[in-house]
Amino acid sequence: MRADLEAAAAIRARLDGFQPELAIVLGSGLGGLADRVDQAVAPIPYTEIPGFPQPKVAGHAGRLVAGHLNGRAVLIAQGRPHYFEGHAAQALALPIRTYKALGCKAVMITNAAGSLDRKMPTGSLMAISDHINWSGANPLIGPNDEEIGERFTPMNNAWDAGLRDQLLAAMKAEGLPQYQGVYMWWPGPVFETPAEIRAMKVLGADAVGMSAGPEVIAAAHCGLKAVGISVITNLAAGMAPHAPSHGETITESARAAERFAALAARFASEVVL
Secondary structure, eight states: OOHHHHHHHHHHHHHTTOOOSEEEEOOTTOGGGGGGSEESSOOEEGGGSTTOOOOOSTTOOOEEEEEEETTEEEEEEESOOOGGGTOOGGGGGHHHHHHHHTTOSEEEEEEEEEESOTTSOTTOEEEEEEEEEOSSOOTTOSOOOTTTOOSSOOOTTSSOHHHHHHHHHHHHHTTOOOEEEEEEEOOOSSOOOHHHHHHHHHHTOSEEESSSHHHHHHHHHHTOEEEEEEEEEEEOTTSSSSOOOHHHHHHHHHHHHHHHHHHHHHHHHHOOO
């Protein structure tokens, strides 16, 4: 059996007929959104899903939470694995393909990121308009399964413009600045050098982080609409008087978590999928 179908079958057996419409992938420090969900079933640990890669970073619980968020049927990935943990890029496509196989109509991909724009400070929420893959990796390298998606996948609308417009409207309704910009996927686990940040600015990046790239590429490939939110946890290397750290990422994402959760809940309830 195809890996995504096997994983989906294992999850479906635990959902007791519940049908999620929107999958939400939570980045570092954002797992508290799951507490807002009226759970339809007990959380499902990734360890009990065939083939699912396991997260190893603090702040990533590693389980699926299914239920209703402001009335919307959601499947929340509470934590994600990362390329820098040693997972093959191809393995990171499996969860996204599984959400599509489960019948989800869209995926919200979230992450913690550093800002390359002083006018978009720590604590901001940025809608992702596009991305640059500076990782040197791609989850689609290798044999292609035509049943999942075409060999050469266009990325023009990988971050779906219609969903992003609805996200920006939700940001406005929440009284948040309507930041949007280009996200750069950096492989990690080291933070960027100041020289690399200067190069990223020239290339057109507005924020940088160590995730989200594999998921959105996989989503475009399998035909699952994607919308993205970067929670800005720091100014990028060379832009602040101190060096970035993972501790700062966790602390600042926790401070922004309530604003993020309110935005995600509003978006989930109002979005037209």
